[in-house]
Amino acid sequence: MTVQIVVTLCLSFLIFALIIWGFMHMRTPRFRMDRAQFRRGLEEVITGQADDNHWRVLIGYPMRHDPELERLREECLAIEEQEYTGGTPYLFTEAGIERLRAVHRRLLLLIQQAK
DSSP states (O other), X not given: OHHHHHHHHHHHHHHHHHHXXXXXXXXXXXXXXXXXXXXXXHHHHHTTOOOHHHHHHHHHSOOXXXXXXXXXXXXXXXXHHHHBOOOSSOSBOHHHXXXXXXXXXXXXXXXXXXO
């Protein structure tokens, strides 16, 4: 009887330790948007093919891995504050779309320079 209790306790402790070890070594998923993905998302917004969710994903994550892309993302946030309508199909005013086109042109230059 006591042998069963000792074996059960040891197995329980081992399983518990394995679960804790697994959690300690598990990393949270990271989403990294590259310049090409940002370009495609921006093009969808400019052409009226993106909805509010697409826009939120596009600008919602800091891009610490790419300082130039982060600056463009921050500029898009500033454009959103002034020109965002959330309408269909275009999420921005005409002036906002033009400003996003300027961001898109600068992004294309960045992509070309990186090649």
